[in-house]
Amino acid sequence: xxxxxxxxxxxxxxxxxxxxxxxxxxxxxxxxxxxxxxxxxxxxxxxxxxxxxxxxxxxxxxxxxxxxxxxxxxxxxxxxxxxxxxxxxxxxxxxxxxxxxxxxxxxxxxxxxxxxxxxxxxxxxxxxxxxxxxxxxxxxxxxxxxxxxxxxxxxxxxxxxxxxxxxxxxxxxxxxxxxxxxxxxxxxxxxxxxxxxxxxxxxxxxxxxxxxxxxxxxxxxxxxxxxxxxxxxxxxxxxxxxxxxxxxxxxxxxxxxxxxxxxxxxxxxxxxxxxxxxxxxxxxxxxxxxxxxxxxxxxxxxxxxxxxxxxxxxxxxxxxxxxxxxxxxxxxxxxxxxxxxxxxxxxxxxxxxxxxx
Numbered sequence: 001x002x003x004x005x006x007x008x009x010x011x012x013x014x015x016x017x018x019x020x021x022x023x024x025x026x027x028x029x030x031x032x033x034x035x036x037x038x039x040x041x042x043x044x045x046x047x048x049x050x051x052x053x054x055x056x057x058x059x060x061x062x063x064x065x066x067x068x069x070x071x072x073x074x075x076x077x078x079x080x081x082x083x084x085x086x087x088x089x090x091x092x093x094x095x096x097x098x099x100x101x102x103x104x105x106x107x108x109x110x111x112x113x114x115x116x117x118x119x120x121x122x123x124x125x126x127x128x129x130x131x132x133x134x135x136x137x138x139x140x141x142x143x144x145x146x147x148x149x150x151x152x153x154x155x156x157x158x159x160x161x162x163x164x165x166x167x168x169x170x171x172x173x174x175x176x177x178x179x180x181x182x183x184x185x186x187x188x189x190x191x192x193x194x195x196x197x198x199x200x201x202x203x204x205x206x207x208x209x210x211x212x213x214x215x216x217x218x219x220x221x222x223x224x225x226x227x228x229x230x231x232x233x234x235x236x237x238x239x240x241x242x243x244x245x246x247x248x249x250x251x252x253x254x255x256x257x258x259x260x261x262x263x264x265x266x267x268x269x270x271x272x273x274x275x276x277x278x279x280x281x282x283x284x285x286x287x288x289x290x291x292x293x294x295x296x297x298x299x300x301x302x303x304x305x306x307x308x309x310x311x312x313x314x315x316x317x318x319x320x321x322x323x324x325x326x327x328x329x330x331x332x333x334x335x336x337x338x339x340x341x342x343x344x345x346x347x348x349x350x351x352x353x354x355x356x357x
Contacts, residue, residue: 001357002326002329005326007354008329009034010354010355011341012034015337015341016053018341020064021063026063028088028091029052032119034046035122036118036119037327038318038319038327039119039121040314040322043191043192044118046327047333049340050337052115053341054340058265060265065085065089066082067079067084068080068081075105075108077096077097077107077109078251079093079096079111079112081093083265084115085115086266087117089111091123096109097127098127098130101132102130105279106275106276107272107274108271109273110252110271111251111253111271111272112269114270115266115267119179121165121312123136123272124136124165127167127274131167133166134163134164134272134273135164137243137247137270137271138161139160139246139255139269140160140268141158141248141253141256142158142265144262145157145158147159149237149240150230153227155228157237158240158256159182160183160247161181162182163177163178164311166290170291174313176311177312180231182230182237182240182243184203184205184229185228190204190219190220193216194217196332199215203229204229205219205227206218207224208225246271247269248260251269254267294310297310298310
């Protein structure tokens with residue numbers, strides 16, 4: 001089914017409020033989930049809302065917690081999220097890092113003990129909106145690991161995303177937002193494929209016996225679990241390990257090694273660097289060189305009717321399409337939304353009315 005963005009957001013907002021989240025905070029989370037859907041990242045969209053609601057009810061998510069600065073030493077900030085909504089805590093922590101970058105040229109953020117941060121590109125977007133550039137490394141300790149290392153068949157990592165964000169080269173232009181999982185695909189995309197009854201791309205998964213498969217049931221079929229594979233073989237595997245060290249060990253939030261408790265909900269850590277490009281020299285020269293390089297890349301000859309896109313362009317194209325036509329929601333995802341809504345006193349009919357279906 002297709003649901004208009006503003007109506008779907010209203011339905012998710014009501015679910016979060018009914019779970020005990022203050023309206024202002026629930027609005028931030030609902031808007032973040034909808035933005036992920038609009039940009040085509042359904043793995044980080046409203047399909048997560050049921051899990052969020054259930055984590056609140058299970059005491060694994062503190063819906064109204066905020067960021068707490070544990071340590072500040074010059075440009076270095078260590079922030080504890082108190083297991084609050086990552087979309088809320090992450091924005092609060094990023095604002096602190098942005099302010100540090102304004103004052104010193106750099107903000108180095110170690111964020112720990114936060115519930116799921118959502119789409120990491122959102123934090124890059126927050127940095128570039130302030131005229132900064134940023135780099136982000138994230139790990140996830142959310143139950144058993146889901147990604148096998150290169151050469152292995154047993155999972156050892158989360159999907160551990162990396163994001164790099166560069167501000168627009170011209171006023172009013174688009175930033176460069178590179179945001180990717182270090183797995184071949186995000187685990188949420190496997191869940192979306194399973195809900196839609198579709199296969200995953202070849203080279204993404206192995207089953208519990210270590211054999212290649214395109215069946216998302218290898219992760220969500222209820223039987224012995226397989227594992228995602230890293231992207232780019234040893235390259236993605238190496239980056240995933242560095243995310244564990246930077247976002248888990250350095251922040252103090254924990255890595256996926258066996259001694260770390262795995263039953264705390266969706267627990268993220270993030271190490272982020274926020275940099276003020278003006279502190280590195282001629283800002284206009286930086287912008288001009290960036291614009292020239294982007295133009296050079298986009299001018300590359302293409303094969304057939306393909307188009308050269310740079311980081312963030314595909315998301316903007318998808319967003320324009322979905323604002324016009326609505327957001328596709330698989331029937332299985334809608335059933336999960338209805339089930340979680342019922343847990344907080346919202347009937348199926350009421351949720352449908354809010355969503356306009």
